[in-house]
Amino acid sequence: MRARGAAALAALLALAGCDSGQIKQTSLPPPHLISGPLIVPPACAKRTQSPDHPGEPSLAVDPTNPRQLVAAWQENRSPDDVGNIVAVSHDGGSTWNRAVLPSVLTCTGGLYTHATDPWVSIGQDGTVYVSALVSRAASSAGTTRDIVVSISRDHGATWEAPVVLQSLTAPPAQPDKDAILADPRRPGVAYAVWVEYPVTGNAQPSLDQVVFARTTDAGHTWSKPASIYNGNDEAQENQLLMTAGGVLLDVFVEGSSLPGTAHPPPLPVTVRVMRSTNQGQTWSPPVDAATFTYTNAVDPGTGGQLRFFGQQITAAAAGNAIYVAWFEDHQDFSTILLVRSEDAGLHWRPPQVVVREKPQAFLPTLAVAGDATVGVLWFDVRHFAPGSARLDTDVWFSTSRNRGAGWTERHAAGPFDLRSAPRGSLGPFIGDYMGLVGLPDGFAAVFIQARPQSRNGPTDAFFSRIPG
DSSP: OOOOOHHHHHHHHHHHTTOOOEEEOOOOOOOEEOOOOOOOOGGGGGGGGSOOOOEEEEEEEETTEEEEEEEEEESOSSSOSSOEEEEEESSTTSSOEEEEOTTSBGGGTSSBSEEEEEEEEEOTTSOEEEEEEEEOOOBTTBEEEEEEEEEESSTTSSOOOOEEEEEEEETTEEEEEEEEEEOSSSTTOEEEEEEEEEOOTTOOOOOOEEEEEEESSTTSSOOOOEEEEOOSSEEEEEEEEEOTTOOEEEEEEEESOOOOSSSOOOOEEEEEEEEESSTTSSOOOOEEEEEEEOOEEEOTTTOOEEEEETTOOEEEEETTEEEEEEEEEOSSOEEEEEEEESSTTSSOOOOEEEEEESSOEEEEEEEEOTTSOEEEEEEEOTTOOTTOSSOEEEEEEEEESSTTSSEEEEEEEEEEEGGGSOEETTEEOSOSOOEEEEETTEEEEEEEEETTTOSSSSEEEEEEEEEO
């Protein structure tokens, strides 16, 4: 992470100046816990012996009723004895009902041994879509991974068995990192996007193509998966947006290879945007929105890897305006930057500074409220004390009422000890994204905290209703 390009750093310093233009205000109301005990099928009873550790939450709001919210997250990553969880609120987040997505993992009547990458979206007709990346048990032929979509037609009360959009066995190929969008203008229409990697032996794949599918009958059937982009590079973190004018966009970050190591060499990457004016039937060539230096977060006390990577961009739309944000960590400061398009992704303005501070800031998440206020949720480690056994980490939230020119910062939650979160191969895991949605009069967020904030296990999911 500490390696960097002099030209990129100089440009960023010139952009940031001495101040990000932030105004610091009082803390937000405390979030409340929404993960916890579950009613599970008898075959899943063994889960009662393992502690809960939710991670990687997604959140959606019903476009016709802002009191209807649906969250989804991974419940246990390893061992994965439950799969993805959905939580439904009918009162704007005051109360929640939790359930295991049925017919996914084997103990719930499904075919799979692992589920990850839940992404949720709600259509104008109330149909709820949850996409996921799921894996079957390894065999002599390899490991089969599928992109699936689970659907509820009664506001999350019941769920249909998942529909398989793509099934691949590695080798020779594997899917990754799905996202889904219910068309806010067309009932029964939804879009899904993910990437497909060629796999050879045990080598870590670093080239991929972007794959797309859509439904026009509320998820009963889906189009055949189609490659919509192959740049002979690695394109990741695809996110679908729809403008008020009906332009569908796919926003992603692309580089020659997106490393997961703690100290990658200087790597320029590009935020790119593809546009479709016919609901995904055809796509424009990519438009470059921004170029930045890819960096990864590390533990400031140990130098060890944290699972927060420069590829973790975030995007949001409001009217015909599009916003994209990312983080960079440098020797003397950390920053979260934002770019904006006012014409549905055709042209992009220079980056604006959301956060600029000495401690590391990472995993930004964007949304836009009904009054066009832009909100950014993120983590940072400003309260870490050198030499401490804890990696104190906080959740912060900033808003801009002038399209990113100035920001008001508020403390949202924490601190929690990030080191106490369950460890994966790339460091403590709380997820590669958070959930944040704009409401007519503010925002709603779902995020993960570890101990001492968690109550049911190493981590818990928390909900925050944020005033505008």
